[in-house]
Amino acid sequence: MKIDGIDKKIIRSLIKDARTPILSIARDVGISGAAIHQRLRKLEKSELIDGYQMMINPKTLGYNTIAFVGLFLENTAVLSSIIKRLKEVSEVVECHYTTGNFTIFIKVLCKNNEDLMRVLETKIKEIKGVVRFDTFTSLNKQIDRQVHV
Amino acid sequence: MKIDGIDKKIIRSLIKDARTPILSIARDVGISGAAIHQRLRKLEKSELIDGYQMMINPKTLGYNTIAFVGLFLENTAVLSSIIKRLKEVSEVVECHYTTGNFTIFIKVLCKNNEDLMRVLETKIKEIKGVVRFDTFTSLNKQIDRQVHV
DNA sequence: CCTGAAACTCCGTGATT
């Protein structure tokens, strides 16, 4: 997949604000709206673009605690069924299968530390196959961005 | 901040696709476009909405490796200058100040394992104040979503 | 908090270079 400077400008505009009108990008870039439209269609077809999302600020909903939790599993644990159970825990917003000390690594979003404890104790620890876990609580998110284009 | 069922429908539509026309949401919900527009303005003012982003699929650009890296710092390390240096490393897409074993926890996006090694050895290890780090490489992202609304 | 209507802007496509 090769993208040129104009594509980069389109992408950067839309990463910053996905609702930027095509025509306004066109004016910025200096070519017609139809041309931008064509390029965008091509980018979407190439699967470089994985959709457009409204971003929610979790703090406004009272979610103030981010934690990363590494799970240690029993040797006999069935991975797919653990993933399935984790999907049912709405506080789990990311889940990775990893190398290193852990087997599964998750990112959890909770209201506060007590809520985090509750989620870990009543929802994560209860999952069959999970032996123990290590928790890293984020006090402050300093960087949050996408792949550099 | 209190949001009702209609707000939730608007938010869910736009999380799924930030470019969904207001009028199409209006038809779904069964009220006028102007009403949806008004609610959206209010949600934006409330800071519940943190913008709209085009989502890039890193794999299409050759970025196939996600790693979480916990950094151990010298006691004398100056946090703000380390953050500043990390911002200059484009592969670092998230950075948290954490409790637990580490001081700083980052998420890194690289082309492959060799690239990850290069970034860690030549860009992270070189930062003054960073003593050592633990790396967890994601083999597979199973869940990736936003706070539940 | 909603509606309908008006004015404005944008989108998507087809024909053309």
Add this chain to the structure above:
DNA sequence: AATCACGGAGTTTCAGG
């Protein structure tokens, strides 16, 4: 791969219930 032109659609604002 860009342009223009055009009809259909979406956005935004406002007066009014």
